[in-house]
Amino acid sequence: MNVPKEFWVSHLLDLLLQEITQLIAREPEQEARDYDYVRSLLLKRFKLTPEKFRLLFVTHQKSSDKTWRDFYQEVQTFFNGWIEGLDVKTFDKLRDLMIADQMKKRAPVEFKERHLDQRSATRRQRAPLCPSINFSAPLNYC
Numbered sequence: 001m002n003v004p005k006e007f008w009v010s011h012l013l014d015l016l017l018q019e020i021t022q023l024i025a026r027e028p029e030q031e032a033r034d035y036d037y038v039r040s041l042l043l044k045r046f047k048l049t050p051e052k053f054r055l056l057f058v059t060h061q062k063s064s065d066k067t068w069r070d071f072y073q074e075v076q077t078f079f080n081g082w083i084e085g086l087d088v089k090t091f092d093k094l095r096d097l098m099i100a101d102q103m104k105k106r107a108p109v110e111f112k113e114r115h116l117d118q119r120s121a122t123r124r125q126r127a128p129l130c131p132s133i134n135f136s137a138p139l140n141y142c
Helices: 005-013 018-025 035-045 050-059 068-085 091-106 109-115 123-129
Strands: none
Touching (some): 050 068
8 A cells, every 4th residue: 555645644543542643633733744743752652762662673573363474564663663763874873783782682781881871872982982892803891
């Protein structure tokens, strides 16, 4: 189904609970028709942060009543929410994000707190914090 973007909100409203449609209805008319604005409003309302999308992406499992196509679309939505929320627009940023995510899973807590926090989001930003790390080699500690 190929629906023009200006009709996305009206189609979305048909699928939402009354409480949520009332939330949207309280917004100025122009903004209530803007899909990007409504999407942002709903993400804030449900606190779907990039980290929450990341968790949904890595833990999501196919349910028996859904098709593999449904599962693909769900995982794709979670992945897109994760990278869009972090403003990842290049392959280099995506690579850095994926590598940092893997490091976070395997590094000791002290290392994570010191070198992999939210303030040091990219490899180039992390490198000065920990010059002894070779990001293309096995993990070395500072």
